Amino acid sequence: MSATNMLIAGFGGQGILFAGKFLAYKGLVEEKEVSWLPSYGPEMRGGTASCSVIISDEAVGSPIVSKPDVLVAMNLPSLDKYEDTVVPGGKIFVDSTLIERKVKRTDVEVYYIPATKLASDNDMPTLANMIIAGKLLSVTDSFAEDGVNAALKKVISAKRADMLETNLKAMQIGAEN
Secondary structure (H helix, E strand, O other), X not given: OOEEEEEEEEEOOOOHHHHHHHHHHHHHHOOOEEEEEEEEOOOOOXXXXXXXXXXXXXXXXXXXXXXXXXXXXXXXXXXXXXXXHOOOOOEEEEEOOOOOOOOOOOOOEEEEEOHHHHHHHOOXXXXXXXXXXXXXXXXXXXXOHHHHHHHHHHHOOHHHHHHXXXXXXXXXXXXXX
């Protein structure tokens, strides 16, 4: 069975749940079995937020990701909390604009992406999450434009349809960095 267990974590307002939903829809578009489990504190913006995503070739038994293959840490408390839970050989994606410390483990692949800075520099300040998603998909050889476009069309609401191209551009920036 081939399954990828992902944990995306940060604070409310960073688009953690949106990025997770996008990845889950991408799995659905590619006819995979998926699970998407959001978790957030009562504060909403500024509070903690995390999202477990499982993409599998077979039915998903439990939506809980306790040992992720992939961790996306968009703030320091998330890296501190989840770094040790990643399986050996897993991947950790770090928003290096907001997290200055380096990952301590040597048995995982680490990608430092200045996502928040790249988003700001490219006039898309709310899309650091999609920049990291683009990097994640490029590293895992999953950046198929058809699947990305189809998934974005599912998660971007009709009233925000004008954001489709901007989200795609953010993901391409991530894939190239």
